[in-house]
Structure formats: structure tokens, C-alpha cells
Amino acid sequence: MxxxxxxxxxxxxxxxxxxxxxxxxxxxxxxxxxxxxxxxxxxxxxxxxxxxxxxxxxxxxxxxxxxxxxxxxxxxxxxxxxxxxxxxxxxxxxxxxxxxxxxxxxxxxxxxxxxxxxxxxxxxxxxxxxxxxxxxxxxxxxxxxxxxxxxxxxxxxxxxxxxxxxxxQFAIIKWTVLGTLGFTLIVCTLISERLARNLSRPIQTMKNFAIRLGNGHFGEKLQIRKKSNELDQLALELNRMSERLASLDQERRAFLANVSHELRTPISNVLVTVEALRNGAATDPTVSDRFFQNVENETKRLSRLINDLLDLGRLEAGVTLLEKQSILLSPLIARAVRTVETRMQKLQISTQVNIAELQIQGDSERLLQVFLNLLDNAIKHSPPNSHICITGYREGKQAVVKISDQGEGIKDNDLPHIFEQFYTGDRSRKGQGVGLGLAIAKRIIETHGGSINVSSKVGTGSTFTINLLLEK
Ligand SMILES: Nc1ncnc2c1ncn2[C@@H]1O[C@H](COP(=O)(O)OP(=O)(O)OP(=O)(O)O)[C@@H](O)[C@H]1O
Ligand SMILES: [Mg+2]
CATH class of the missing domain: 3.30.450.20 (PAS domain)
Structure with missing residues (x-):
């Protein structure tokens, strides 16, 4: 049945x-x-x-x-x-x-x-x-x-x-015509069968392909002979979908691996330290101080990491609703600079801030986070006694903010990837960061309808440019 x-x-x-x-x-x-x-x-x-x-x-x-x-x-x-x-x-x-x-x-x-x-x-x-x-x-x-x-x-x-x-005579003609008709029908049936099969076979193949995709076989490809009709185009789109799903799957796996790795490191550090303290390290005040400091640092790092991950997750899922209001950029950037001032003084890094009056619609806390992430990077990568320059100006209907440093710069092969989650350029310099700062910044700016770009030269410094739509 x-x-x-x-x-x-x-x-x-x-x-x-x-x-x-x-x-x-x-x-x-x-x-x-x-x-x-x-x-x-x-x-x-x-x-x-x-x-x-x-x-x-x-x-x-x-x-x-x-x-x-x-x-x-x-x-x-x-x-x-x-x-x-x-x-x-x-x-x-x-x-x-x-x-x-x-x-x-x-x-x-x-x-x-x-x-x-x-x-x-x-x-x-x-x-x-x-x-x-x-x-x-x-x-x-x-x-x-x-x-x-x-x-x-x-x-x-x-x-x-x-x-x-x-x-x-008419009977002969009639049978001849009927015979021809029958013959035509048989030939047409054969041709129709071929035509119908030619049309239905690729549909069947694509159906099976879609079922396989649904079952998680990402990255497989359909054979396409020519790219002419709608079915071929559909197959092409299915291939693209399969490719995209494969890369998303890959990203998801990499993300999970990175998350678990990044979480494990501080937790195992804390565990080791606590164990050492319990085994007698607490009796020596200098050592115990250092160990407690260590536990505090690792816990802070863990907490920051978890916050970053939550932020990124919400931004990716589009759950975060921006509390948009009319804001002036110069006080916001001044706030960001004040937050990192002591750190910069310690490293003897000076800032030059020059922001025109730029009014935009946005979520001030989120945008502050962007500037803090960019400043944090600039400070991390700047040598002592250097400048960080922040300029903001109007370009048509856009507000443009540039943050430049005189740091070591970013290598050409790192440049296309630095906005990716967990991408850190210099793998040898562990403990500097987990590589979420720029990914979060990019997401926030994009949710605001703006864009963020980088230009950099090794040995000279890097410049991050943010474009946002002006309110008026
Ligand atoms: N101003 C900069 N100068 C040189 N390299 C930079 C600069 N900003 C970012 N990078 C490179 O881009 C990478 C990614 O930056 P991102 O802010 O996303 O991660 P992070 O700073 O390593 O970690 P996190 O921000 O999560 O603490 C950095 O690891 C670094 O290699
Ligand atoms: Mg960073």
C-alpha cells in the first residue's frame, strides 16, 4: 500500500x-x-x-x-x-x-x-x-x-x-492511421519516460542528499554536470549549503574545544595552588601571599572569560537587546581612557584624544566595552613610552573613530583572522588573552549597523577604524 x-x-x-x-x-x-x-x-x-x-x-x-x-x-x-x-x-x-x-x-x-x-x-x-x-x-x-x-x-x-x-479501402486507411497512432504513442511513451526520468532523477538525488544533510553528513557534494537549469542551480545552492554547514560545524567544534581548553587552564591552576596551600605552603607568608594572589588572578580571569562567552553567545543569538539612546562619543571615549589610565601610566604610555562632536544612536555600555577592548589590545601591544592616538571625525553621514598604537603591529597572515573567536596572533605569549575581545567588539559594532576594520604594519603599529551612522 x-x-x-x-x-x-x-x-x-x-x-x-x-x-x-x-x-x-x-x-x-x-x-x-x-x-x-x-x-x-x-x-x-x-x-x-x-x-x-x-x-x-x-x-x-x-x-x-x-x-x-x-x-x-x-x-x-x-x-x-x-x-x-x-x-x-x-x-x-x-x-x-x-x-x-x-x-x-x-x-x-x-x-x-x-x-x-x-x-x-x-x-x-x-x-x-x-x-x-x-x-x-x-x-x-x-x-x-x-x-x-x-x-x-x-x-x-x-x-x-x-x-x-x-x-x-477506408478500413485499411483506418487501421493504418490507428497503427501509426499506436506506434506514435509507444515512441512518445519511451521519450516521455526518458524526459520524466531526466527530470525526476536529479530531484530524487537531491532529496537523498538533503536527507543525508539532515542526518549530519555535512560537506558532501552533489555532482553537477552543467550549470544551466533551475535544478542545477538548486543543486549548486545545496552544495553551498552543505559547505556552509560543514564550516559552521567545524567552527562549533573548534569553539567548544577552545572553550573547554580555556576553562580548564585556570581551573587546574587554582586546584594546584589550593592543593599546595593545603600541603603546607600557607605557613610561609610570602609564598602563601603569592599563591593567594595567583588564585585571585585565575578566578578573575575565569570570571572574565565566562562573562565574555556569555556576551558573545547572546550577541550571536541576537538575544541582546541594545538599549539605544542618543549618545555623544567624546565623553564615552574619555570614560574608556579614564578606566585604563593607571595601567597606561604604569607602562608610560600616553594618549592623544581628539574627538569632534559626534552624536549617534547606540547602547553606551556596549560601545564602552568596544573601546575598552580596543584600548586593552593597544596597551598590551604597545612598547613603553609610546603613544596611543584616538581621533574621531565626521565623514558624510558616518562617525569615524580611529584608535592607533605604535606597537609591534599584526602580521599579514594574522590580519584576516583577528576578529575570529579565540584567535590570538602570538600563540607563544600565553596568558595575554583568549582572543575574544575583537570578536565581541565586531559583533557589537555590527549590531549597531556599523563596521570595524584594521590596518597594520609590523614594527610601526596598528590602527582600528570604527564606522557608525551619525544621528544627525
Ligand atoms: N593593537 C594591536 N596590536 C597588535 N596586535 C593586536 C592588536 N589588537 C589585536 N591584536 C592581535 O589580535 C589578536 C586578537 O585580539 P583579541 O582582542 O580578539 O584577543 P586578545 O586580546 O588576545 O584576547 P582578549 O581580548 O580576549 O583578552 C590578539 O591576540 C593579537 O594578536
Ligand atoms: Mg583583546
Missing amino acids: NWLQIKWNSIHTKLLTTYLLLITLASSLMAGYILWSFYDYFIETRRVEMQNWSRALTESVADALEENNRERVQLLVQRYGAVETITIRVFNTKGQLEATSNPKQDSKVKNWMEVPGVRVALEKQEAHGVAKGVLSNDDRLFSAQPIVRKSKLLGALRTSISLQQFQR
Whole structure:
């Protein structure tokens, strides 16, 4: 039952049925029309021929009847009639047979008025049509004419010809046409089957492919021969989807691995330190101090990491709703600089801040986080006695903020990746950061409808540029 259902509902069956129905309908109509018009043409031509001919004969018979020359009537009828195929009969005004080309058979007929055309002709009207033979059972084309002289009815003349010969020929033609029709249908079925299969096979393949994708087989690819029709384009899109899913899957795995790694390190540090403290390190005040400091640092790092991860998760999922309000950028940036001031003083790093009056719509706490992350990076990578320069200006409808440092710069092969989660350029300098700062900054700026870019030269420094839409 199930199998049948699938079979009948399949695109292949539906296409094939549609093709066949259309072909059958079209070719049957055509064959029917050809046969009908051929039949009609033949009958009509014969009828006209016979009518003309029997009108002429009627004239000759009328002459003979007028002279009351019955032998001549009989002679005329005999001469033009032919056994079986052409029958000519002359009736008197009462509908009795006067002369016939087939006397042997006609003697058996009693009532001639019942024979099609005779009564009509005796009412002075012409009649014609197809009827069964008077005594035989074959179809015959007949024509009946009144014999009239000087408005006086002298009788009627009825001619009929057998259609047997024609019907035999017509049957041959009919079977030939039907045969051709059958043959055409078979050929068309084969072609339709191929066409339907050509269309349904890729759909079937793509369906299986989509099922495999759904089951988690990312990264597989469909074979595409040519990129021409919609199905090929669909396959192309499926391939792209598969690729994208594979890379997302890869990212997810990498993310999880990074998260667990980054969480494990501070936790195991704390555990080791606590164990050392319990085993007696606490008795030495200098050592215990350092150990407690260590525990505090690691816990702080852990807490920051967890906060960053939560932030990033919310931003990625689009859960974080921005508390947008009208803000001026210069006080916000001044706040960020104040926050890192002591750290910079310690490292003897100075700042130059030059911000025009730029008003934007945004979430001030989130944007502060962006500036803090960028400043944190700048400080981390700046040598002592260097400058960090922050400028802000208007460019068309955009507010542009640039944060430049004179640090070591970013290597060309790191440059395209620094905004990725957990990407840290210099792997040897462990403990500096986990590589989430820029990823968070980028997400926040993008949620604001802006963009963030970097340009950097190794040995000279890096410049991060933020573009945001101005409020007015
Ligand atoms: N101003 C800069 N100068 C040189 N390199 C930089 C600068 N800013 C970022 N980078 C490079 O980009 C990487 C990614 O920066 P990001 O802020 O995302 O991570 P992080 O600073 O290492 O860690 P986190 O910010 O999470 O503490 C850094 O590891 C560093 O290699
Ligand atoms: Mg950072």
C-alpha cells in the first residue's frame, strides 16, 4: 500500500502521466479529424457526382416516359446500371416499379414506398443519403429524383451505388492511421519516460542528499554536470549549503574545544595552588601571599572569560537587546581612557584624544566595552613610552573613530583572522588573552549597523577604524 502510494505520488509518475495524457489526447484528436474529413470528402464528392449524373439520366428517362416508350426506359436503366455496384430504378407516380437494372432481386420487394428517397421524390423533391441496400445488407449511397415534364410528375428515378469497395479501402486507411497512432504513442511513451526520468532523477538525488544533510553528513557534494537549469542551480545552492554547514560545524567544534581548553587552564591552576596551600605552603607568608594572589588572578580571569562567552553567545543569538539612546562619543571615549589610565601610566604610555562632536544612536555600555577592548589590545601591544592616538571625525553621514598604537603591529597572515573567536596572533605569549575581545567588539559594532576594520604594519603599529551612522 505504502509502496503504491509513493509510486503514484512520485514526480516521475505525475510527469509521465501528464505527458501521456497530452500526447494521447492530441494524437487521437488529430487522427479522428483526419479520418472524419477523409470520409466526409469522399462521400460528398461521390454524392455530387452521382446527383449530376442521375439528373442527366432523369432527363433521358423523362423523354422516353413522355413518349410512353417503356422499352427505351428499360434499355436506359439496363445500360447505366451495373450488377451489385450501381442500381437504377424507375417508379411510376404510384410508386410501382417501372424498370430496374436488377430485375431478379427487385421482384421480391413488395412496398417500394418504404425504400428511402422514393416517397420524397414522388413528392417532387430530390433526396439523397446513405442507407442499407434494399435487399442486401451493405451500405449504399442513394439519390432519388422526381421525373417531371411540364410541371407534370411522370415518376421517380432512384440510383444507388454500393459503398462496400470504399468501406474496404477506408478500413485499411483506418487501421493504418490507428497503427501509426499506436506506434506514435509507444515512441512518445519511451521519450516521455526518458524526459520524466531526466527530470525526476536529479530531484530524487537531491532529496537523498538533503536527507543525508539532515542526518549530519555535512560537506558532501552533489555532482553537477552543467550549470544551466533551475535544478542545477538548486543543486549548486545545496552544495553551498552543505559547505556552509560543514564550516559552521567545524567552527562549533573548534569553539567548544577552545572553550573547554580555556576553562580548564585556570581551573587546574587554582586546584594546584589550593592543593599546595593545603600541603603546607600557607605557613610561609610570602609564598602563601603569592599563591593567594595567583588564585585571585585565575578566578578573575575565569570570571572574565565566562562573562565574555556569555556576551558573545547572546550577541550571536541576537538575544541582546541594545538599549539605544542618543549618545555623544567624546565623553564615552574619555570614560574608556579614564578606566585604563593607571595601567597606561604604569607602562608610560600616553594618549592623544581628539574627538569632534559626534552624536549617534547606540547602547553606551556596549560601545564602552568596544573601546575598552580596543584600548586593552593597544596597551598590551604597545612598547613603553609610546603613544596611543584616538581621533574621531565626521565623514558624510558616518562617525569615524580611529584608535592607533605604535606597537609591534599584526602580521599579514594574522590580519584576516583577528576578529575570529579565540584567535590570538602570538600563540607563544600565553596568558595575554583568549582572543575574544575583537570578536565581541565586531559583533557589537555590527549590531549597531556599523563596521570595524584594521590596518597594520609590523614594527610601526596598528590602527582600528570604527564606522557608525551619525544621528544627525
Ligand atoms: N593593537 C594591536 N596590536 C597588535 N596586535 C593586536 C592588536 N589588537 C589585536 N591584536 C592581535 O589580535 C589578536 C586578537 O585580539 P583579541 O582582542 O580578539 O584577543 P586578545 O586580546 O588576545 O584576547 P582578549 O581580548 O580576549 O583578552 C590578539 O591576540 C593579537 O594578536
Ligand atoms: Mg583583546
